[in-house]
Amino acid sequence: MAGTLKYMVTGASGQLGALAVDELLAKVPAAEVGALVRRAEAAAPLEAKGVTVRVASYDDPAALNAALEGVERLLLVSSSEVGKRAAQHANVIDAARAAGVGFVAYTSILGAEGSPLTVLPGEHVATERALAASGLAYAVLRNGWYTxxxxxxxxxxxxxxxxxxxxxxxxxASATRADYAAAAAAVLTGELPPSGTIYELAGxxxxxxxxxxxxxxxxxxxxxxxxxxxxxxxxxxxxxxxxxxxxxxxxxxxxxxxxxxxxxxxDKTLSRLIGRPTxxxxxxxxxxx
Ligand SMILES: NC(=O)c1ccc[n+]([C@@H]2O[C@H](COP(=O)([O-])OP(=O)(O)OC[C@H]3O[C@@H](n4cnc5c(N)ncnc54)[C@H](OP(=O)(O)O)[C@@H]3O)[C@@H](O)[C@H]2O)c1
CATH class of the missing domain: 3.90.25.10 (UDP-galactose 4-epimerase, domain 1)
Structure with missing residues (x-):
C-alpha cells in the first residue's frame, strides 16, 4: 500500500472516528487525511469526503501493517469490542511501530488507573502501558462520558x-463526541506534546x-x-x-x-484544547x- 499520509484515524466508520475525520478536514487538506475501516463497504462515505481509505481489522496484524505504511500521525480510536480490545490495540501498536508511525494519540477513559469503574478501564490501562512500552511517541486522550x-x-x-x-x-462531567473529536484533531495537528502526555478530558x-x-x-x-x-x-x-x-x-x-x-x-483541559467551552x-x- 503506497503513499504517505500525514494523518490516519482508526474506527473512522464509527461515530467518534467520523467526527475526528471531519475535524481534521476543517484544519488540513483532504490529501493528508487517511481513514481506517474494517469493512470495505464503509469506505464510500469517507471517500466522498476526499480522504484516503484503507481497510484493516484490529484483529488482522498483516492488514494493519500494510494499512499503517507511510502514516505520520495516528489517532487510535479504541475498539468497541469490549473484552477483545487490549489484544486488538496491541496489534495496532505493533503495526504502528513496524511502520515507523511518528506519533499515536489513543482514546482512553477518564481517570483510567484508579477509576472506581471496574469493567471498562482495564483494557484502556493495558493499552496505555503497551504504548509506553512500545517506544512510539504517543499521547493519551482520556475521554470522559459522551453526553x-x-x-x-x-x-x-x-x-x-x-x-x-x-x-x-x-x-x-460529559461532553459531546464532537467535543472529544475536536480535541483529538487539535492534538494530532498541533505541536506534538512530550511523549506520554495524558489529557484528562471532561465537560x-x-x-x-x-x-x-x-x-x-x-x-x-x-x-x-x-x-x-x-x-x-x-x-x-x-x-x-x-x-x-x-x-x-x-x-x-x-x-x-x-x-x-x-x-x-x-479539569478544564478539554475546553482549553478545543479553544471553546464544551x-x-x-x-x-x-x-x-
Ligand atoms: N466515552 C464514552 O462515553 C464512550 C461510549 C461508548 C464507547 N466508547 C469508546 O469510544 C470508542 C469510539 O466511540 P464511538 O461512539 O465512535 O463508537 P462506535 O460508533 O461504536 O465506533 C466504533 C468503531 O470501532 C470500529 N471497530 C470495532 N471493532 C473493530 C475491529 N475489530 N477492527 C477495526 N475497527 C473496529 C468500528 O467499526 P465498524 O463500523 O465496522 O463496527 C467503528 O468504526 C468506542 O469504540 C469505545 O471504545 C466511549
Whole structure:
C-alpha cells in the first residue's frame, strides 16, 4: 500500500472516528487525511469526503501493517469490542511501530488507573502501558462520558415517564463526541506534546441523573422522574429490557463508578484544547428532543 499520509484515524466508520475525520478536514487538506475501516463497504462515505481509505481489522496484524505504511500521525480510536480490545490495540501498536508511525494519540477513559469503574478501564490501562512500552511517541486522550450516552435514551424515558439508573448523586462531567473529536484533531495537528502526555478530558459542566430527569421534564413539558436502583437491580432491569448480560453488567458497573465520582472531573483541559467551552449537556439534551 503506497503513499504517505500525514494523518490516519482508526474506527473512522464509527461515530467518534467520523467526527475526528471531519475535524481534521476543517484544519488540513483532504490529501493528508487517511481513514481506517474494517469493512470495505464503509469506505464510500469517507471517500466522498476526499480522504484516503484503507481497510484493516484490529484483529488482522498483516492488514494493519500494510494499512499503517507511510502514516505520520495516528489517532487510535479504541475498539468497541469490549473484552477483545487490549489484544486488538496491541496489534495496532505493533503495526504502528513496524511502520515507523511518528506519533499515536489513543482514546482512553477518564481517570483510567484508579477509576472506581471496574469493567471498562482495564483494557484502556493495558493499552496505555503497551504504548509506553512500545517506544512510539504517543499521547493519551482520556475521554470522559459522551453526553449522547444519556440523550440516546430520552424517547424511552419520555414513553415511560421515568428514568432508571444507579449513579446516585454522582456528577457526570460529559461532553459531546464532537467535543472529544475536536480535541483529538487539535492534538494530532498541533505541536506534538512530550511523549506520554495524558489529557484528562471532561465537560465544563456536569449533572446528576436527578438533574438530567428534571431538565428533561422541563424541556419536554412531560414529567420524568429518576429512580436510583442498586447496581444489581439496575443490571437486572437492563437485562429484562433485552440487553445482553455482559453489556448490562458493564453499564451497571459504570453507573456504580459514577456514583463514586468516576465520571466527574473539574479539569478544564478539554475546553482549553478545543479553544471553546464544551457543549453544555442541556443543549445536547434539547437538540435530542
Ligand atoms: N466515552 C464514552 O462515553 C464512550 C461510549 C461508548 C464507547 N466508547 C469508546 O469510544 C470508542 C469510539 O466511540 P464511538 O461512539 O465512535 O463508537 P462506535 O460508533 O461504536 O465506533 C466504533 C468503531 O470501532 C470500529 N471497530 C470495532 N471493532 C473493530 C475491529 N475489530 N477492527 C477495526 N475497527 C473496529 C468500528 O467499526 P465498524 O463500523 O465496522 O463496527 C467503528 O468504526 C468506542 O469504540 C469505545 O471504545 C466511549
Amino acid at each position: 449522547e450516552n444519556y440523550t440516546m435514551g430520552v424517547a424511552t424515558s419520555l414513553e415511560h415517564g421515568g428514568m432508571i439508573g444507579a449513579a446516585g448523586e454522582g456528577r457526570i 465544563d459542566d456536569a449533572f446528576t441523573l436527578t438533574d438530567f430527569a428534571a431538565a428533561l421534564s422541563e424541556l419536554s413539558g412531560k414529567t420524568v422522574g429518576y429512580t436510583n436502583l442498586p447496581p444489581e437491580d439496575y443490571a437486572a432491569a437492563l437485562e429484562g429490557a433485552g440487553l445482553p448480560e455482559p453489556v448490562a453488567a458493564m453499564l451497571a458497573d459504570s453507573e456504580k463508578g459514577a456514583a463514586q465520582g468516576g465520571l466527574y472531573s473539574d 457543549t453544555p449537556w442541556r443543549e445536547t439534551l434539547k437538540a435530542a428532543l
